[in-house]
Amino acid sequence: MAEEKLVESLIYAKPESLYPVGTHYCPGCTHGVAHRLIAEVIDELGVREETIGVAPVGCAVFAYNYFNMDFAEAAHGRAPAMATGIKRVSPDKIVFTYQGDGDLASIGMAEIIHAAARGENITVIFINNANYGMTGGQMAPTTLPGQKTTSSPLGRDVEMHGFPIRVAELLSQLDGAVYVVRRSLHSVANIRKAKKAIRQAFEVQQQGLGFSMVELLSSCPINWGLPPVEALQWIEDHMLPAYPLGDYKVHPAIAKKPTR
Amino acid sequence: MAKGRIVVDESLCKGCELCTTVCPKDLIAMDKGRFTPKGYHPAELVDPEEACTGCAICALICPEAAISIYRWVPAAKAVGVAS
Numbered sequence: 504m505a506e507e508k509l510v511e512s513l514i515y516a517k518p519e520s521l522y523p524v525g526t527h528y529c530p531g532c533t534h535g536v537a538h539r540l541i542a543e544v545i546d547e548l549g550v551r552e553e554t555i556g557v558a559p560v561g562c563a564v565f566a567y568n569y570f571n572m573d574f575a576e577a578a579h580g581r582a583p584a585m586a587t588g589i590k591r592v593s594p595d596k597i598v599f600t601y602q603g604d605g606d607l608a609s610i611g612m613a614e615i616i617h618a619a620a621r622g623e624n625i626t627v628i629f630i631n632n633a634n635y636g637m638t639g640g641q642m643a644p645t646t647l648p649g650q651k652t653t654s655s656p657l658g659r660d661v662e663m664h665g666f667p668i669r670v671a672e673l674l675s676q677l678d679g680a681v682y683v684v685r686r687s688l689h690s691v692a693n694i695r696k697a698k699k700a701i702r703q704a705f706e707v708q709q710q711g712l713g714f715s716m717v718e719l720l721s722s723c724p725i726n727w728g729l730p731p732v733e734a735l736q737w738i739e740d741h742m743l744p745a746y747p748l749g750d751y752k753v754h755p756a757i758a759k760k761p762t763r
Numbered sequence: 764m765a766k767g768r769i770v771v772d773e774s775l776c777k778g779c780e781l782c783t784t785v786c787p788k789d790l791i792a793m794d795k796g797r798f799t800p801k802g803y804h805p806a807e808l809v810d811p812e813e814a815c816t817g818c819a820i821c822a823l824i825c826p827e828a829a830i831s832i833y834r835w836v837p838a839a840k841a842v843g844v845a846s
Binding site: 517521530691724735 | 803820840
């Protein structure tokens with residue numbers, strides 16, 4: 504059999520939807536993975552020129568420096584409200600928000616619930632890392648019972664601090680939400696599933712079905728006090744039992760093509 | 764001959780070591796003898812037996828999108844994915 508001529512082909516490089524710059528995220532932080540998945544999906548859908556993102560307050564406050572597309576910066580927790588305005592003025596654009604748990608589940612809880620209840624045709628990417636990363640690892644609404652943070656040094660005491668909020672389950676109860684799922688970024692297989700879910704969420708918006716949200720369990724190695732590799736294991740050991748992965752609401756129009 | 768290779772952009776790599784844990788052939792190691800411009804030990808491909816297949820799993824977990832993947836393919840199938 505004749506030798507087939509082989510050529511070296513570049514099969515993967517940083518997505519076009521990300522600027523070729525370094526990020527300010529800590530080493531091993533899965534914010535970077537989430538950014539890359541969103542950028543890859545936008546590249547694959549070919550909608551970079553039509554996409555407007557809304558950055559939160561939190562670690563991802565500088566997301567507009569990394570995403571190579573139009574971006575707006577919202578006041579703390581108000582990204583869904585700003586995205587609502589942008590989407591209603593420019594319904595032909597793809598509008599997404601990128602929010603952490605301190606932003607979305609605490610100060611922005613009213614905005615996210617009402618945006619979902621109104622069925623705003625936007626996509627929300629929700630990063631759940633069980634603490635306030637940017638300000639130094641304080642207790643967030645998603646902090647696990649017993650988890651030590653800088654503002655709960657003895658561990659979260661549910662008698663005093665209450666229980667964590669499961670956002671995906673909460674929003675799935677609202678009629679306006681049509682695609683609400685939880686994925687994790689702690690392993691290669693889960694990263695692949697997360698990307699499929701993000702793509703599905705953007706396609707839901709393209710089809711005009713309504714509100715879509717992807718919750719991503721994410722690591723915070725520095726504030727958890729763990730090396731990056733052990734932080735991913737911590738997600739699997741501690742966050743997965745408290746925040747089960749799954750599809751909490753899938754619109755019947757897309758339910759025939761499960762993403763898991 | 765290796766089926767593929769990776770290129771780590773050392774201006775982006777932060778030495779988090781996640782890629783070293785997922786390589787199916789355990790070909791990625793941190794170069795403890797060098798520092799990147801940011802001051803981290805960079806990840807590098809250590810592939811003396813040319814076993815890398817260009818599977819891109821390391822690129823999938825890299826939080827900095829610092830890894831580019833090259834693969835040797837038949838000329839007819841070669842497509843320029845990126846510049």
